[in-house]
Amino acid sequence: MTATIARIGILEDDESLRLYLEEVITTTDGLALAFSEGTVAGARLASDEARPDLCLIDLKLPDGHGLDFVAHIKSTTSAKCLILTVLGDRTSVLLALRAGADGYLLKDTPPDLLRANIMRTLRGETPISPQAATFLLEMWRGAEAATVSEQSEDALTTREVEVLKLFSRGLSYREAADTLGLSQHTIGDYVKSIYRKLRVHSRTEAIFEARQVGLISPLD
């Protein structure tokens, strides 16, 4: 952020792609090349020197994994990390984002879009390729879907889930009872049952547990 020129680092082992990326960077206004390496080790050293504002990072490298470099970057600088890879599988995507990546693009991203996404990342947005976003979204809404299902035998009844959802929205016994048109005692009964099935002893535990299992989802 020294000036209006953002310094970009590249970590990509494929020779031709690396050259191509360099080309894109150097021919774009507002971007400058900070470093360009083909190995994790090299990039690590280079980034300590060059202090990039953003790094384009491949995942599969000869001497390690791109995420190792992401971790290094994130722990030593405030630079952005944009994953640029052929690996479009669920695990790669999720791991990368979890590791702190600021965006995840597949290598077939056209040059224009690449430029645009670099700019966006620098502005604090989060470019994610549609394919990758699918996984993210999956995880977020109904993680239960992916994770198969399994889980303990005692599933909550619809009524119990209803009560739990009300609780998770902050309602009290009294309020939940009114909302469902029940007596407080009945709410209490459901609570007992819920706690027993979930093996917990308080509403926050129950909510936490239910959320973990995907019984209720965020915002519920």
Place this chain on the structure above:
Amino acid sequence: MTATIARIGILEDDESLRLYLEEVITTTDGLALAFSEGTVAGARLASDEARPDLCLIDLKLPDGHGLDFVAHIKSTTSAKCLILTVLGDRTSVLLALRAGADGYLLKDTPPDLLRANIMRTLRGETPISPQAATFLLEMWRGAEAATVSEQSEDALTTREVEVLKLFSRGLSYREAADTLGLSQHTIGDYVKSIYRKLRVHSRTEAIFEARQVGLISPLD
């Protein structure tokens, strides 16, 4: 999926934008216009007839909210829903995705990208504008950072947030106190402060509120 031609429905109240969208659809190979409406009610009727494969949906409509239509689509057909709106705020994005939207694009999306994203959605991918993806990602991995700043004046202190997170994981006063190496009384003090700032009167309310605002995130 009848042939290789995908039937597209449009729900958009802005006259000129609607015409523009129609234009894009009809001039694209592989796409055909199923219907084009400016109201939720109209779209509902039209979609029952026209059986679209994918719908472009605006959120703010004269007679209701685009999400109502999403719900209708999702419950009656297997058509994809692509949100196309000017509303780029966190709540809109999350609600839309939660409602079942298959993608979320802002209206400033250029025509080429729009075409591409329609195709992608049809293929089962999830196009999400970088801006929107930011929220999604935030929600997912707890990085409540970014989001600019703004927000109400009474921000929670780090300690208060810590306590709140422990609560959200189901801990009691006692347990939270032990975890943080504090006395129960101190926990109680933070609780008071938290409730005051968040204007709530119970821990589940506080957790709910904090989650809404993005103070704490799912998984926390």
Place this chain on the structure above:
DNA sequence: TAGGCCACCCCATGAACGTGGGGGGTGGTC
């Protein structure tokens, strides 16, 4: 140096919650 915000500690009281019991009623299955 006073005034503010923060972290931390303590006490007390009433309301809300958790959990043990006791009943009802429907609707299904062996």
Place this chain on the structure above:
DNA sequence: GACCACCCCCCACGTTCATGGGGTGGCCTA
């Protein structure tokens, strides 16, 4: 008809929570 699962109601007891007070010491900024 006996046996479940689910839905609903009630009582009572002990615990936890919510909320009002009362403090201390540190740091920072006016």
